[in-house]
Amino acid sequence: MNVYDAERMVDVLSPIGYLATNTVEDADLVILNTCHIREKASEKVYSELGRLRVLQEKNQKNGRSLMIAVAGCVAQAEGEEIISRAPFVDMVFGPQAYHKLPEMIAHVSRKVGKPLETEFDTQLKFDQLPKQQGAQGSQAFLTIQEGCDKFCTFCVVPYTRGAEFSRPMPDVMQEAKHLVAAGVAEITLLGQNVNAYHGAEKGEAAIGLGRLIAELETIDGLERIRYTTSYPAEVDDQLIEAHRDVKALMPFLHLPVQSGSDTILKAMNRRHNAAEYRDLVKRLRDARPDLALSSDFIVGFPGETNADFDATMNLIKDVKYTQAYSFKYSPRPGTPAALMPMQVDEAVKSERLAQLQDLINNQQKAFNESCVGTNMPVLLDRVGRHEGQLVGRSPYMQAVHVVADAQWMGKIVNVDITNAHANSLSGTLSVDKNKNGSDERVCA
Numbered sequence: 001m002n003v004y005d006a007e008r009m010v011d012v013l014s015p016i017g018y019l020a021t022n023t024v025e026d027a028d029l030v031i032l033n034t035c036h037i038r039e040k041a042s043e044k045v046y047s048e049l050g051r052l053r054v055l056q057e058k059n060q061k062n063g064r065s066l067m068i069a070v071a072g073c074v075a076q077a078e079g080e081e082i083i084s085r086a087p088f089v090d091m092v093f094g095p096q097a098y099h100k101l102p103e104m105i106a107h108v109s110r111k112v113g114k115p116l117e118t119e120f121d122t123q124l125k126f127d128q129l130p131k132q133q134g135a136q137g138s139q140a141f142l143t144i145q146e147g148c149d150k151f152c153t154f155c156v157v158p159y160t161r162g163a164e165f166s167r168p169m170p171d172v173m174q175e176a177k178h179l180v181a182a183g184v185a186e187i188t189l190l191g192q193n194v195n196a197y198h199g200a201e202k203g204e205a206a207i208g209l210g211r212l213i214a215e216l217e218t219i220d221g222l223e224r225i226r227y228t229t230s231y232p233a234e235v236d237d238q239l240i241e242a243h244r245d246v247k248a249l250m251p252f253l254h255l256p257v258q259s260g261s262d263t264i265l266k267a268m269n270r271r272h273n274a275a276e277y278r279d280l281v282k283r284l285r286d287a288r289p290d291l292a293l294s295s296d297f298i299v300g301f302p303g304e305t306n307a308d309f310d311a312t313m314n315l316i317k318d319v320k321y322t323q324a325y326s327f328k329y330s331p332r333p334g335t336p337a338a339l340m341p342m343q344v345d346e347a348v349k350s351e352r353l354a355q356l357q358d359l360i361n362n363q364q365k366a367f368n369e370s371c372v373g374t375n376m377p378v379l380l381d382r383v384g385r386h387e388g389q390l391v392g393r394s395p396y397m398q399a400v401h402v403v404a405d406a407q408w409m410g411k412i413v414n415v416d417i418t419n420a421h422a423n424s425l426s427g428t429l430s431v432d433k434n435k436n437g438s439d440e441r442v443c444a
Contacts, residue, residue: 001190002072004141005095006033009071012101024055029067029105034074036156036332045074049086056088067091067108071098073160077334095146095161138381138410139393140184144172144199144212145191150231152258153269153336154298154329157192164192166199169207169215176216185412186224186379186393187216194227195234210238217248223412224379224395228254229296232280233271244287250395251288252322255281256296260315261308264301267340274315281319292367292396292443293319297326299356300349302340304329309352316359322367322396324360328353361422368398368420371443375430376400378415380408396443399424 009031010020021027030052035041049068056066069091070082076094083092090108093100147162148155176187189209191197198206209227216225225248232255242249255277259265262273272280285291297312316324328349331338371394378400380392390404392413401424402415408429415427 001141001143001146001192002033002035004143004190005072005098006031007141009033009098009101012099016102016105024052027066028064029069031069031071034070034072036073036077036160042074042078045070045082046085049082049089053086053088067105069093069104071095073156076160077156138184138379139186139188140179141188141190142172142175142179143167143190144209145194145197148192149196150193150271151269153267153340154301154332156332156335159334161192164196166191166197169199169212172199172212173215173219176222177219180219180221183410185222185410186226187222189213189225189227191227192229193231193234195230195236195239208236208238210236210240210242213239213242213246213249217246223248225249226252226397230255231271232257232277235280235284240283240287243284243291250397251290252292252294252396253284254294254296255284257315258296258298259301259304259308260312261304262311264304264308264312267303268298268301268337274311278315278318290443292322294323294325294397295319295321297324297356298329299326299352300329300344300346302329302337302344303342304344304352313356313359316356316363320363320367321360322398323364326353326356326360365420365422367396367443368422368425371396371398371417371425372420373417374443375414375416376443377412378402379410379412380404381410383409394425401426402429404429 010018013029018029024030032045032048032052034045049070052066052068056068059066067090068088070089071093072095075082075092079092079094082089091101091104093104145164145166147164148157149164151158179187189197189212195209197209197212199212200207213225213227216222225246230253235255243251243253257272257274257277258268258270260274265273281293284293297316299309299312328346329337329344331343376394378392378394380390380402382391383389384391384401388403388405389401390406390409392400392402394400400415400417402413404413414430416430417425417427419426
């Protein structure tokens with residue numbers, strides 16, 4: 001979602017003459033778009049601000065100005081502290097305020113107004129954003145939902161992104177059509193709790209994510225649909241049916257569970273237990289047998305015992321994931337879990353994380369190896385490290401390396417998978433199957 005937000009900031013700034021640059025030394029304005037989900041990410045902000053301060057002072061000596069802004073969730077949560085610790089920062093604004101960037105820049109230039117903007121107004125933000133200026137490649141993100149009402153005890157999202165808000169379906173469809181017209185073949189729908197989507201106009205019946213996906217499939221030229229991040233308790237029958245019926249919906253789902261222990265899930269204020277999660281996985285795989293799953297895991301949550309950790313390991317063995325994001329529990333200020341007793345020792349967290357990641361890595365390796373010998377459609381979207389090499393994504397989100405002519409860039413091609421690696425696949429372009437439109441893609 002931060003990638004999407006950054007792209008929209010470029011759109012907002014373009015009409016007042018700003019262009020994106022990859023070189024910070026060339027910049028007149030630097031925006032740090034931040035995440036507050038873990039302590040380490042927050043600490044990096046101040047480290048990066050220190051480096052930017054040096055550049056700002058150097059520019060001032062050379063008669064140039066450098067405007068510095070902090071955006072995103074750290075700005076939302078720690079805005080006053082940022083201004084206090086780094087008074088050279090010109091603007092601090094939360095994720096619901098980046099549509100106000102031109103106005104804030106004008107205030108800074110005139111030395112009027114306040115440097116802090118952290119009000120929640122999601123509807124206003126989307127109403128005032130300009131149309132996207134053009135897609136950057138064949139894949140794009142599209143935010144359809146923001147915020148969260150679940151209040152998991154470890155999570156800062158409800159405090160930094162606000163209450164759940166869903167964009168009306170006509171607005172989502174319009175933006176999707178604009179992206180496809182600009183050359184996008186794959187759209188990933190975004191939301192902090194994306195399957196809580198209920199994008200109806202005022203007074204109309206709620207429209208769920210399953211229906212939205214079915215409507216998106218009708219857009220000519222949209223070949224692939226994905227969504228993230230989902231919340232298990234919000235997966236309804238209509239969404240499961242979409243996995244069964246919508247061909248454009250890719251057979252890959254990120255379904256965060258966090259823990260396999262009912263005790264820990266209850267302490268986290270998750271709205272499912274381990275048995276319900278296993279049943280949901282079964283229903284999804286009954287609807288889409290080739291569905292691959294990834295997940296999120298937190299180890300060392302306050303009070304986690306060896307038995308609790310073993311329950312998580314057993315769930316992983318039962319479900320079999322193709323990949324996962326896993327972290328040691330990190331206390332976030334203002335969240336209930338940060339004040340819980342029985343905080344787990346860091347050494348224990350590290351040991352458990354290493355065991356969990358080893359199991360996940362073995363499952364990922366086995367899944368990748370099961371793809372060898374198959375033929376699958378790959379959306380080629382970037383140049384590889386080796387000459388003549390292109391890289392793309394399989395339906396299961398694996399990176400796939402293939403020697404291919406530049407004419408195939410941005411297109412979906414069929415690839416015979418010949419080798420599996422720890423985090424990727426490689427293969428050869430299947431010319432005959434590309435001509436015939438083959439669409440095989442089953443890994444076990």
